[in-house]
Amino acid sequence: MKTMELVFLLIFFPVTLSVKHSLKFFTTASSGVKNVPDFVAVGLVDEVPTGYCDSIRKTPEAKQNWTQKMFEDDPQHLEWYTQKCLLTQYDYKAHIDILKQQLNQSDGVHIFQRMDSCEWDDETGEVNGFVQFGYDGEDFLAFDLKTLTWIAPKPQAVITKHKRDRDRAHNERWNYFLTQYCPELVKRYLELGKSSLLRTELPSVSLLQKTPSSPVSCHATGFYPHRAEMFWRKDGEELHEDVEHGEILPNHDGSFQMSVDLNLSSVTPEDWRRYDCVFHLSGVKDNIVTKLDKAVIRTNWVSPSEFPAGPVIGGVVGLLLLLAVCITGVFIWRRRDNGFRPANSSDSSSSDPSSVKDAALN
Template sequence: MKKMEFVFLLIFFPVTLSVKHSLKFFLTASSGVKNFPDYLAVGLVDEVLILYWDSIRRKTEAKEDWSQKVLDNDPQLLELYTQECLLSQYKYTAKIEILKKQLNQTGDVHIFQLMFGCEWDDENGEKNGFVQYGYDGEDFIAFDLKTLTWIAPKPEAVITKHKRDRDRPNNERWKYFLTEHCPTLVKTYLDYGKSSLLRTELPSVSLLQKTPSSPVSCFATGFYPDRAEIFWRKDGEELHENVELGEILPNHDGSFQMSVDLNLSSVTPEDWRRYECVFHLSVVKDEIITKLDKAVIKSNCVPPSEFPAGPVIGGVGGLLLLLAVCITGVFIWRRRNNGFKPANCFRLIIH
């Protein structure tokens, strides 16, 4: 079960460069998926997994010591989480059957998801929230907090939109939760978990290159929080061409990593000294600057005679096993750019 929780966290891990603190919930109901719970829910504060619930264990579990203290000191909150998960399990599994009929679908495997939460800026007090439903990996319907109406990106969801638009009391309840109750919970969790959530860790930064003709990757790992940026610049000016920025990804220890590649195919060796990689953590004033220098570039280019065949064979076997797990869980979709997008199996395996 521990492996399943970790897989779920990596797939659903939404990343953001915002300076806001957040509380987000991800609820997933499924049908026809073997060896996986029919219903699963997680809660995250600032992208840290704090709560877990599934239809097999049917128990609200805190995933951090400080999030457990929140529940210990507020039994009503624990009861609220438990009851909401129990109700949602039956409501959303039934919703799948309704949508199958509404959309004239056949087949057994279907996924229904709800993602909701809020963000709170501790500098200016700004609050915002979102509610979004997905079905079979695609956007289905979303809540517009400003107008208290629903947005239907697909014609099949228009019926649901009109029904929800007419339910004004429920829309008002969503508004209250997103703008009042949820931000209050964010502050509570931040207070209990400040030694972890509000810590600052600077990364180690390396220059990596697969082969002499490959792009040079500026790789930063071990930083916290995830509100950071990394980029290449030339003569003090940020570059936007011949660069490829990677995503911010989680490490196993709770810190983060990210990288940015620079294509040097048209750069002469004499001009290398004009380039540098810059990493900046939002909560720290100073930048970490790494000059482009061939002497410090690390390469994983190994001559065939030195290639360790034994570990590679074992590694391939492990990757095939993880790929099987990933294929089994490929129905899970994650939130990206306010929408649903297929989980990347290979990124999951690597990271």
Template structure:
């Protein structure tokens, strides 16, 4: 989502800033031309490092992460070991699941996500560790009870076995509530020039046609902790409003949008509406008044189309269609009917440093 006219008006009370560290591990079976193991690490939703079963060597994706590896060879060595060890561990897990679910062939995906969120003002920490299989939740760790939650009947066997492994569950508790926070602080210290920066976006009002919703579009902001909404007469609107997701840009910044349906709004009432963008850590909000003069659109009135080129284009398309139909007719006669073509489908410790209990 992207940019336009901004009015910096009222102050917004600063909210606590939450930082996150997430590790994603993906093991696949039956996927051609793709690594059967991939692992990535993200700090505040920014890709920090990557490894897979083909290269077997972790790759830093940020300059500060490369410097961390240079300054701390033990951390780099740990990352290398995890890249090698985890692929064998999760390969065994997916084989166990396939056998447990009586799956002998086909494409199957086994995933794990773990990490934590840390509030730099209150110190509150929320840890998480969960597994998924074939796109659905399979089992997750409950920090309150130090037991596992099985949302699917197929995971009950695994739950009971993992619940009995108290040592491993205590380790998860330590990592997710304490050590993960230490890692977050370390990564933020090395990457503070980029991870702790604040960049306000450009904000635009966009509309496809005069009858379409008006989209308030913000792009180029950082960090991703932001919210945007429409309000009328100073009050936030909840009806006739559709919020989009926060999406990444290629340069590491983010974009988002929120649409307002104007079908029941009279032109005289437009001045009562405004779009508000709030970025966590920023002193001021960006307020954009609803004004037809500043709306960007690619829509062109039919009366503005040149008649000659349009008519010529239509005639050309009709001639091309006639040729195509004739060609198909001739082909069908020569081949004695249509036959469909064949097709084929073609630093420190982390939960992964302690081998998870067998799935079965």
């Protein structure tokens, strides 16, 4: 009965798959690091680099054709990025000096980072965002968008938290940026770069295994966008034990790859048919389901029974004979230093010892 109800709901109330798009900014200021710019800022839309600036170039650089078009069509937008790049680097260098004093730190390598991002759901219109600061590789301060206050994960950041909490106008500007300005930028970028940003590419999925006792890896490559998930199931239920999820990694062509491993050490061969691997790409209704089948697993492993023992043994014997000859030769030449002559030398005692040494080296 429940199955029929589910079918009825799917037919008359079809599921709409929404996609969440994001715009992220990564900003890094450093002190004491040689041979690199002491300020770098990068922007990404849906994990695709869109712009870049640093303390040497001063002017933002478009990383995509559609980013360049946005700069050309809207000079004020380019000016906004330019000012953010110039002003932020001076502010952040000052932040490092202040933090060094607060934390009683000496000169040396210090890094101050900020990551801010907004996310927009293209179906529901829901918007979310965050701002997070880091210092010397650790979380330092985070913005709570719901309360418009700051969170200090470390006692050293409490002073900065109280200072920022009192600046209500500044917090309201962050609220405006994360909930209004940033999502509008996302929509503009998506419209200009829709041919690449809104494309959908399904992956090829393979089952891989190093040895018969190794975990079976379900590997998907060539998919786009990066918003995807993959998991193993048993009897239609997602597995959480004996499963190891890999990260989503970029390919050289702009697509992505990922894998998820399943440990089968406690699974009998008869139960393999109960397992399958599921790949789901955000925005795509149908999943890619791959049954766990030993016949389709790809591996480079060769069983001992199939190993070409004859040629290998022959090769090993040949190498051993060659090694024996080499050792014998070395032994004879070492004995030569104690008065013995090479086995193939003539009886002429007028041979120049230096010429024999040269011959041995040639």
